[in-house]
Amino acid sequence: MTSSARSSLASWLLKLTSIAACLLVWQAASKFRINLGVVTFTNVPAPTDVLEAAVALAQSSKVFDHVSSSLRRVGVGYVIAACLGIALGLAVGRSRRAADLLLPPLELLRPIPAVAWIPLAVLMFPSSEASMIYITFIGALFPILLNTVHGVENVDARLIASAQSLGASRGAILREVVIPAAAPSIVTGLAIGMGTSWFCLVTAEMISGQFGIGYYTWESYILQNYPDIVVGMVLIGVLGMGSSVLLRWLGARLTPWNNLEGARR
């Protein structure tokens, strides 16, 4: 075994030990019902209880309903946000007039956290399904929009000038130069937007959901199925991380020139 392989093995062992230690502390804290005054583990389920609950949920049919309703809501809200955010971002970044027309209302709405929309969204949309989709949409829209604008505004002016000198029309410049040049920034916006839309969805589901992981987590609290709360939390984390990883992978596939090794001489 080479020394670098040995040191990387040692590093992995250390990392695993660290996770194991955390789980062990958690297990002990909840088993002995430690009460530190400010924070208490009296009602916190132990990791072993959580594992048991997770296995039980995996074996029931409920899990499919919860996960699929959440995925559907995120899917619809996020896709609308992505389409609208990229389209608006390209328009605002490319045209001064579009920026003057579109940016002021967007700038006014931007500081309002998506979660603050929940009560109004419930009033605005007769179906609670639509209100939750709206919340995920609002959550994803701004990161995607702003990163697209940023990407478009930072396109090297020399690239655009060169394209003009090579005979490119306005439309061709958008397709052939601006969009590919802004692509890495757009992908970043899409990844951030994915995170925020999950975050917003879970919150929305806790308040007005019928199925869904956020609803499941909150329902477990109401019904005092404490281990299920943690199962819900873990599920939310896994789904959020999974979709972000998927997105970054897709982004890397779409922008292969971005990950090249340096110049050879």
Add this chain to the structure above:
Amino acid sequence: MSGEERLTKPELGRIEAEHVSIRLGFGHQAFEAVQDVSFDVEPGELVCLIGPSGCGKSTLLGALAGHITPSGGTLKVDGLAVRGPHPDRGIVFQHHTLFPWKSALANVAFGPKMRGVPKAERKRQAIEILDLIGLGDFADRYPKQLSGGMQQRVEIARVLVNKPRLLLMDEPFGALDALTRLMMQELLLEIWARVRTTVLFVTHDIDEALFLADRIIVMTPRPGRLLEIIRVPFVRPRPAEIVATAEFGELKRHCLELLRGRQNGFPLPRLSPLGSPPQS
């Protein structure tokens, strides 16, 4: 006139600059970069523009490319006033502007693509030019995978594929190491001997100008005015060794005196062919 004759002596690519002035910047930061410059360039001629940095030679080039509008005078190519960028007037920048997301081949094929040339045909044209500049084997590489000299060669090929009347070059070899620069200069002369387009070449390197040019236009510090036009007498093809001849040394001394006599104070920041002075 037969096609062969046209190949050796082109009829298109005449530049006529009459009393051209160019103002850059806005408000109280506005300044005159080029002042009352007049000159003519014959079709197929290779003319170098030299002058201290910030003297407006790149600005003049940008105006010919159509990226900057002169504030006074007229700028004509083949009798028509320059209006906006056009593939007939190709420009090569100091640092390459290849599209990082396109292979060398797709970069070179960009111009024909914009003209609506079918895929197979534009690929053929691009490969032909890549072979001409000696990069046929690198067609599938992305710009990042090429050396600085190769990138600049692809940049030149991308312009040449459009068969431009003017090849406008803004210190194209300024960022390359000395040896690569010499190779690129020889390559440019070799290509120019075959393609015979008009070349306007901005540089601040007197050796480079003397080695390449039919004529050298010397400009003053800001605001850039025309100081002198020097005819370079060396016969072509020129071997790299001419830089060691007495005649070369004499001309170089003359150029140096012209430039040094005018240099007052600190050098100014470089101007860009796209107008506004660079930010950094």
